Amino acid sequence: xxxxxxxxxxxxxxxxxxxxxxxxxxxxxxxxxxxxxxxxxxxxxxxxxxxxxxxxxxxxxxxxxxxxxxxxxxxxxxxxxxxxxxxxxxxxxxxxxxxxxxxxxxxxxxxxxxxxx
Amino acid sequence: xxxxxxxxxxxxxxxxxxxxxxxxxxxxxxxxxxxxxxxxxxxxxxxxxxxxxxxxxxxxxxxxxxxxxxxxxxxxxxxxxxxxxxxxxxxxxxxxxxxxxxxxxxxxx
Numbered sequence: 714x715x716x717x718x719x720x721x722x723x724x725x726x727x728x729x730x731x732x733x734x735x736x737x738x739x740x741x742x743x744x745x746x747x748x749x750x751x752x753x754x755x756x757x758x759x760x761x762x763x764x765x766x767x768x769x770x771x772x773x774x775x776x777x778x779x780x781x782x783x784x785x786x787x788x789x790x791x792x793x794x795x796x797x798x799x800x801x802x803x804x805x806x807x808x809x810x811x812x813x814x815x816x817x818x819x820x821x822x823x824x825x826x827x828x829x830x
Numbered sequence: 831x832x833x834x835x836x837x838x839x840x841x842x843x844x845x846x847x848x849x850x851x852x853x854x855x856x857x858x859x860x861x862x863x864x865x866x867x868x869x870x871x872x873x874x875x876x877x878x879x880x881x882x883x884x885x886x887x888x889x890x891x892x893x894x895x896x897x898x899x900x901x902x903x904x905x906x907x908x909x910x911x912x913x914x915x916x917x918x919x920x921x922x923x924x925x926x927x928x929x930x931x932x933x934x935x936x937x938x939x
Binding site: 757815820821822823 | 831864866868870875876877878881882885887917919921923926927928929930931932933
């Protein structure tokens with residue numbers, strides 16, 4: 714059974730960085746990509762970017778270029794997303810999602826990131 | 831900036847049929863945009879319903895179907911159930927970058 718399990722909630726001050734992990738199981742990690750999505754309180758879904766777990770190639774949404782880095786650790790089948798220079802409007806639930814062949818299918822429950830002074 | 835547009839809200843009667851659409855600011859949506867559709871209930875993570883325009887996930891109820899309709903991606907719900915009340919989001923691919931629609935709040939009433 715496919716599972717993605719993210720790290721726990723985080724609170725950061727403006728200007729800080731945060732790194733969210735997404736540990737996967739139940740499938741061949743390097744045969745898929747991982748997409749990251751966020752949802753601000755009461756708002757819709759926003760695509761952040763994608764990483765190919767096999768070769769580490771990434772695509773980032775323009776809104777996050779220069780502030781986000783996605784990586785993977787194939788030895789532990791874990792994906793990571795680091796977001797830097799946090800702002801108040803980065804407060805959101807961040808999701809990792811399995812992604813293969815244009816099928817964005819299995820979602821984790823999400824990680825709440827709160828940016829507060 | 832590419833904008834993907836969905837109806838903000840729709841209402842369907844129990845047992846009725848409703849079609850949600852997803853349009854692109856760049857023009858007609860085709861299968862090359864690989865439309866995905868997701869359902870999100872309050873307090874829960876989204877779940878995938880449809881990918882690559884028409885394909886269903888193994889867990890997708892048969893009453894949901896995807897298509898292209900009049901230059902838009904479409905999600906049709908035939909025989910709405912009370913549990914289908916939720917937010918629905920489409921996702922389109924633009925040259926390696928995905929863009930979500932703003933979502934449709936579907937009420938079953």
